[in-house]
Amino acid sequence: MRKVLIIGGGYAGFYAARGLEKRLRPDEAELTVVDPRPYLTYQPFLPEVAAGSVEARHAAVSLRRHLRRTRVVAGTVTEVHHARRAVTVRPVDGPEFELDYDVVVVTAGAVTRTFPIPGVAERAIGMKHVEEAVAIRDRLLTAFDRAAVLPPGPERRALLTTVFVGGGFSGVEGFGEVLSLGAALLGRYPELTADDVSFHLVEARDRILPEVTDRPGRWVVRELERRGGHVHLNAQVVSAVDGHVVLSTGESFDAGLVVWTAGNGANPVVRRHTDLPVDGQGLLVVRADLRVGTDAEPVPDAWAAGDDAAVPDLASDVPGARTVPNAQHAYRQGRLLARNIAAALRGEPTRSYSHRSLGAVATLGLGRGIFQYRRIVVTGPLAWLAHRGYHVLAIPGRERKLRVLAVWLTAAAFGRDIVSLASVEHPREAFTSAGRDG
Structure with a gap:
């Protein structure tokens, strides 16, 4: 063999x-x-x-x-x-x-492409693997819990400031989804207001989503900003030491969560x-x-x-x-x-690879999305449904398709599950602290 x-x-x-x-x-x-x-x-x-x-x-x-x-x-x-x-x-x-x-x-x-920017290696999280996506979710949820008991001020704002670096599909979709989650969480935390929460998307070029044409790309920027996001174009992160993010434009802010999606290497x-x-x-x-x-x-x-x-x-x-x-x-x-x-x-002839794109589709949060196929552009709920429909069919295995559908239906009926499990990163903490307290 x-x-x-x-x-x-x-x-x-x-x-x-x-x-x-x-x-x-x-x-x-x-x-x-x-x-x-x-x-x-x-x-x-x-x-x-x-x-x-x-x-x-x-x-x-x-x-x-x-x-x-x-x-x-x-x-x-x-x-x-x-x-x-x-x-x-x-x-x-x-x-x-x-x-x-x-x-x-x-x-x-x-692999995730990184640059020798001070503070990035110590503070940023990528979004290429499941564990990274889980960590982003848990850290954001934990930040809301911690901020809710703090008085208004710089410490609270820093905890609730999230920065995504990179305006490709991964960065824009992650930013749109997390922005949607942040807006939903505000309704569960009466101690917090919209002024306490800040989401920033940083892109070095003059546009985001290079897979779509200019006009749909500009619509996405307007849509994200309409929902409270801050989109920084022609900007680069020059430092993120101790969570203090400094941009090449001179802007700066303290961030509790930095997500790095600036392309692949x-x-x-x-x-x-x-x-x-x-x-x-x-x-x-x-x-x-x-x-x-x-x-x-x-x-x-x-x-x-x-x-x-x-x-x-x-x-x-x-x-x-x-x-x-x-x-x-x-x-x-x-x-x-x-x-x-x-x-x-088997000694048989091979075939050449040739495939024309089926278009680009992106989610921007619950009920929001964009789809483009050549000159056809669809935005809003229809594009969001197209995104979900395409990917539930594309994920391998019938059992995975059914599991994902079940979660979506449950969320539609009861809303997102907003419990943070950040403690799983340190599973022995409760056990060892109990021994110390005793």
Whole structure:
């Protein structure tokens, strides 16, 4: 049997593994997925997890539950030695070890892009994983509880000031959802007023949501500001030491919560620790059929897709264009990986990847959203429903679809659950403090 090793269990890796299970007989290939997390994170739901509209576990799809014939290895690939068909794996516990393979599929995904800005590493939270979205929600809820017993003043305002850095889809959706949660919480805290709460979105460019055209982007800015948000365009964070956020425009404010969503960076394993060909941006060079290499110099037995692969965009009219790193492409590239790898193992021809965007849809909070397909733009409740409908169909597994629907229906009837579980970050605190008090 051929050993097929998939690095990364995100969209592309998950769908590649699931497709190979369906296309290959058990005696044709041995499948292995290596990922530090035993689940696929359904990232489009993270803004709603942060706002309490989706249960955290429902945004995580278990690899072991859905990949029945694939070995799942909990660990991080630190090096790829394709010349000798092996990778180095660092598990959570125990020493590093090597895994050999016949065919490698690199779908490790991108990492959060950060900059050496004072205070950011110590204060900011990303929003790329479920635990980060949960922490954002719990810290905001805890901040309201703490602020409610403080007198009006700088300390209360700082606790209730939230800053999102980055105006892409992740930042705008997270900002819109958390802004919606903050407005809902005010009705539960009579001690607090709207003047105590402040939400800021900081974007270095002159517009947000680059995936939509200028006019819908401007509408989103107006909509967020109408609801009390502060959108800072052409602004960068230059310092966040001790939560004191300073912008390049000269504005500054104390913030209890800083969320960093300023784009993705190349995966360090792909960028620096592989002998596979990498371009100037740290992305794997791949052909249109997702095989690593070029038409003139293909790399045998190596495939890649998703955020860490420079996949040619055959659907674009721009020469040399690459597919953008989003869930639409990663999902479809993963499925094509499975087809092409199975075809290559059997000596059959492969297909090139080509996909035209289905449009852009974003949630901006309960009942608010925006959808654009070419020149068609829909805003408000219809766009919000389109967002929910699309993603409940797209998340893998019928049980996940039903669980998410059940939470949405429950929230529609009874409202959001506003209980903070921030104490789970320190589960032994109650136990140890009881011993000290005794």
